[in-house]
Amino acid sequence: MPTQKVTKTQIIEIARQVFTKQGYHHTSMSDIAEASGLRKGSLYHHFKGKEELMMAAIDCFHQQFKEGAFSALNNEELNTQQKLNHLINYSEKTYLEDEGSMMANIMLEVINTAPAIANCIKKYFEEWIESVTQILSEVYPPKGAQKIAKESIAAIEGAVMMMQIFNDKSFLTRVHEGLRRRVAQDILEREAV
Amino acid sequence: MPTQKVTKTQIIEIARQVFTKQGYHHTSMSDIAEASGLRKGSLYHHFKGKEELMMAAIDCFHQQFKEGAFSALNNEELNTQQKLNHLINYSEKTYLEDEGSMMANIMLEVINTAPAIANCIKKYFEEWIESVTQILSEVYPPKGAQKIAKESIAAIEGAVMMMQIFNDKSFLTRVHEGLRRRVAQDILEREAV
Amino acid sequence: MPTQKVTKTQIIEIARQVFTKQGYHHTSMSDIAEASGLRKGSLYHHFKGKEELMMAAIDCFHQQFKEGAFSALNNEELNTQQKLNHLINYSEKTYLEDEGSMMANIMLEVINTAPAIANCIKKYFEEWIESVTQILSEVYPPKGAQKIAKESIAAIEGAVMMMQIFNDKSFLTRVHEGLRRRVAQDILEREAV
Amino acid sequence: MPTQKVTKTQIIEIARQVFTKQGYHHTSMSDIAEASGLRKGSLYHHFKGKEELMMAAIDCFHQQFKEGAFSALNNEELNTQQKLNHLINYSEKTYLEDEGSMMANIMLEVINTAPAIANCIKKYFEEWIESVTQILSEVYPPKGAQKIAKESIAAIEGAVMMMQIFNDKSFLTRVHEGLRRRVAQDILEREAV
DNA sequence: TATGAATGAGTTTTCATTCAT
DNA sequence: AATGAATGAAAACTCATTCAT
Numbered sequence: 001m002p003t004q005k006v007t008k009t010q011i012i013e014i015a016r017q018v019f020t021k022q023g024y025h026h027t028s029m030s031d032i033a034e035a036s037g038l039r040k041g042s043l044y045h046h047f048k049g050k051e052e053l054m055m056a057a058i059d060c061f062h063q064q065f066k067e068g069a070f071s072a073l074n075n076e077e078l079n080t081q082q083k084l085n086h087l088i089n090y091s092e093k094t095y096l097e098d099e100g101s102m103m104a105n106i107m108l109e110v111i112n113t114a115p116a117i118a119n120c121i122k123k124y125f126e127e128w129i130e131s132v133t134q135i136l137s138e139v140y141p142p143k144g145a146q147k148i149a150k151e152s153i154a155a156i157e158g159a160v161m162m163m164q165i166f167n168d169k170s171f172l173t174r175v176h177e178g179l180r181r182r183v184a185q186d187i188l189e190r191e192a193v
Numbered sequence: 194m195p196t197q198k199v200t201k202t203q204i205i206e207i208a209r210q211v212f213t214k215q216g217y218h219h220t221s222m223s224d225i226a227e228a229s230g231l232r233k234g235s236l237y238h239h240f241k242g243k244e245e246l247m248m249a250a251i252d253c254f255h256q257q258f259k260e261g262a263f264s265a266l267n268n269e270e271l272n273t274q275q276k277l278n279h280l281i282n283y284s285e286k287t288y289l290e291d292e293g294s295m296m297a298n299i300m301l302e303v304i305n306t307a308p309a310i311a312n313c314i315k316k317y318f319e320e321w322i323e324s325v326t327q328i329l330s331e332v333y334p335p336k337g338a339q340k341i342a343k344e345s346i347a348a349i350e351g352a353v354m355m356m357q358i359f360n361d362k363s364f365l366t367r368v369h370e371g372l373r374r375r376v377a378q379d380i381l382e383r384e385a386v
Numbered sequence: 387m388p389t390q391k392v393t394k395t396q397i398i399e400i401a402r403q404v405f406t407k408q409g410y411h412h413t414s415m416s417d418i419a420e421a422s423g424l425r426k427g428s429l430y431h432h433f434k435g436k437e438e439l440m441m442a443a444i445d446c447f448h449q450q451f452k453e454g455a456f457s458a459l460n461n462e463e464l465n466t467q468q469k470l471n472h473l474i475n476y477s478e479k480t481y482l483e484d485e486g487s488m489m490a491n492i493m494l495e496v497i498n499t500a501p502a503i504a505n506c507i508k509k510y511f512e513e514w515i516e517s518v519t520q521i522l523s524e525v526y527p528p529k530g531a532q533k534i535a536k537e538s539i540a541a542i543e544g545a546v547m548m549m550q551i552f553n554d555k556s557f558l559t560r561v562h563e564g565l566r567r568r569v570a571q572d573i574l575e576r577e578a579v
Numbered sequence: 580m581p582t583q584k585v586t587k588t589q590i591i592e593i594a595r596q597v598f599t600k601q602g603y604h605h606t607s608m609s610d611i612a613e614a615s616g617l618r619k620g621s622l623y624h625h626f627k628g629k630e631e632l633m634m635a636a637i638d639c640f641h642q643q644f645k646e647g648a649f650s651a652l653n654n655e656e657l658n659t660q661q662k663l664n665h666l667i668n669y670s671e672k673t674y675l676e677d678e679g680s681m682m683a684n685i686m687l688e689v690i691n692t693a694p695a696i697a698n699c700i701k702k703y704f705e706e707w708i709e710s711v712t713q714i715l716s717e718v719y720p721p722k723g724a725q726k727i728a729k730e731s732i733a734a735i736e737g738a739v740m741m742m743q744i745f746n747d748k749s750f751l752t753r754v755h756e757g758l759r760r761r762v763a764q765d766i767l768e769r770e771a772v
Numbered sequence: 773t774a775t776g777a778a779t780g781a782g783t784t785t786t787c788a789t790t791c792a793t
Numbered sequence: 794a795a796t797g798a799a800t801g802a803a804a805a806c807t808c809a810t811t812c813a814t
Contacts, residue, residue: 021305022305023302023306025218025302026306100301104354105301107357107358108216108293108297108357109216109298111358113219122358122359125355125358125359147367150364153351154348154355155347156351157351157354158347158349158350158351158354159347159351161297161347161350161351162347164300164304165315165318171343178344
């Protein structure tokens with residue numbers, strides 16, 4: 001019937017959840033339709049196709065992550081350690097809540113099969129690395145900063161994966177705890193100099 | 194009089210490559226048939242179905258990893274550090290050659306959609322963790338050994354993922370280099386005690 | 387307070403163009419909506435459905451042809467040759483402008499699939515033949531008049547088709563030129579008798 | 580079931596008939612499947628898609644026309660008039676049997692919507708014109724030969740269309756009769772010179 | 773063994789149409 | 794009048810699987 005049943009934003013949020021659980025290729029438009037209470041055809045009123053819907057879900061996550069995590073970056077009231085802790089805490093919270101990393105899960109699936117989507121996700125990781133690098137540059141030399149940023153994010157993604165595999169959140173909490181400690185220590189050392 | 198064109202082992206090896214590139218759900222039996230020079234129907238003489246073929250590929254990889262990596266475990270001529278370095282080297286070599294981790298790629302895809310396969314892969318990771326833990330137990334207390342094993346493997350898998358995303362092997366080489374250094378240092382310290 | 391954006395007549399004219407280019411079955415209501423600056427749903431305020439819209443376009447063309455071509459029929463100031471030349475000129479002009487014959491294009495498509503539309507178009511051709519026959523009857527015996535009328539119209543439609551296929555207007559201009567010459571000659575001969 | 584039910588050639592022949600009746604866009608793969616006693620999916624075992632099937636039907640018709648009509652061209656035992664009469668007879672017979680011209684019907688539908696198909700059909704008309712031109716060149720000057728060829732073929736196609744519209748075969752028989760007479764007369768005149 | 777043919781269930785997508793606002 | 798949302802039916806196409814040869 002012709003009145004609005006679900007907003008576009010709601011559909012995207014639902015799609016995000018379904019895609020996170022089932023992956024890109026194994027999620028059908030029917031699945032998302034059913035989950036959102038619409039009929040298959042109605043989805044095409046809001047999105048040109050499955051790919052566009054997937055990218056909308058990615059952009060939605062990216063945007064939220066930006067606002068939630070990267071926002072601290074430009075907050076001048078926070079010192080380096082506070083900024084990093086904010087990022088670490090936000091990352092931990094998000095991945096725990098989602099019980100996995102949509103970005104990683106989808107990425108591995110589409111990297112050789114859906115370049116448009118892969119590109120979308122790549123930008124997310126680039127931006128994440130870039131943000132962390134930027135903060136770390138306040139205490140490390142540029143090259144070292146980027147190296148640590150890459151290492152840390154890789155470690156987090158690896159931990160999220162293991163968390164999913166073993167259904168064991170300690171993988172995630174430990175990496176984040178480790179990062180927090182490392183940051184504290186390194187900053188202490190720098191300041192001592 | 195149809196003579197054997199491709200051996201079962203060859204098919205598995207080819208399937209492993211295709212699955213690694215394209216994932217489980219996006220790889221069709223046609224894809225594998227084409228890649229192996231057979232027709233679709235012929236695959237069913239060797240495997241009951243797609244799932245069995247996938248699991249054969251997983252088992253094959255698992256077996257190779259076992260022989261290649263875990264073998265060092267029981268070699269009494271090697272000391273702890275040598276054993277660990279062997280493991281680290283083998284891991285690095287394998288992931289570099291495959292340009293990705295089939296186990297991780299497939300796992301994330303099937304974890305909620307194909308439990309039989311997921312279980313198969315889970316065992317691989319369990320065994321890997323177990324093996325590393327065992328070696329580390331020669332120098333660390335049991336709890337700590339397992340913790341480090343989990344951390345290290347998570348870090349490696351995260352690095353493999355990033356390597357794929359950014360098409361940059363340094364993610365992988367750096368983690369392995371880091372592990373080598375850590376092992377050397379830790380063992381030195383223990384021995385000093 | 388929705389004010390009128392496009393008149394019904396304008397929609398029909400636009401539909402006529404789109405149908406001429408793309409045919410009946412391959413033209414969607416969306417296509418026509420888009421071309422006319424309306425949304426799909428709005429078309430249904432003016433027409434019961436696609437079929438009615440198609441028939442409106444046909445009727446519109448038919449009406450124009452009637453006024454433009456057949457009008458000469460009852461003009462008592464014109465002699466037979468002038469009437470025929472008027473018809474021939476109008477036909478040539480119309481088909482050149484439209485770069486094709488909507489009536490023919492649509493007819494062949496719907497003849498076995500949409501009888502209501504087919505009937506509509508059939509009437510157009512009947513009327514056209516009838517009109518030409520009527521004029522020709524002023525110089526030919528009735529049977530012969532109809533025969534020539536049918537032949538001429540068939541020749542024109544065949545030429546329009548070839549014009550579209552080869553994107554070559556000479557097919558059309560030559561047939562019309564041939565008809566003009568034939569008319570002139572035949573009438574001369576009759577008068578000589 | 581896995582044994583062959585219909586040959587590829589039979590499918591093409593059936594498709595040709597269905598396409599001729601219903602046109603390209605309004606014929607679904609289901610229609611053809613049903614008409615040929617196969618299931619929808621099975622058609623894709625023989626043809627990559629609808630377009631390929633359509634083109635196969637076109638090629639089949641083209642080939643038959645070539646063998647049936649154009650063959651006389653190179654038969655040195657026939658004189659010009661005999662060759663032309665063969666062509667005219669074959670054309671008449673074919674269009675009467677098919678109760679329409681698939682080539683014309685489909686062409687008008689796809690000319691702006693499926694260029695690959697349009698091109699296929701265009702080649703058929705080009706070849707037809709070329710063949711007639713070649714024979715006519717034996718009695719007419721080259722330019723005149725081609726002009727008459729084009730005119731004749733356009734006239735035939737127009738007549739076929741009218742035959743379909745009015746379900747009246749006399750359109751077709753008369754054009755062909757006219758052509759036969761014209762040929763006879765022209766050749767007589769030339770010989771008189 | 774190998775394969776070509778067939779199939780049913782499912783995929784993404786299109787589309788004419790309806791209707792509350 | 795206009796429109797955005799919704800929908801059911803059907804379109805083209807895919808694919809894992811079966812089986813006679």
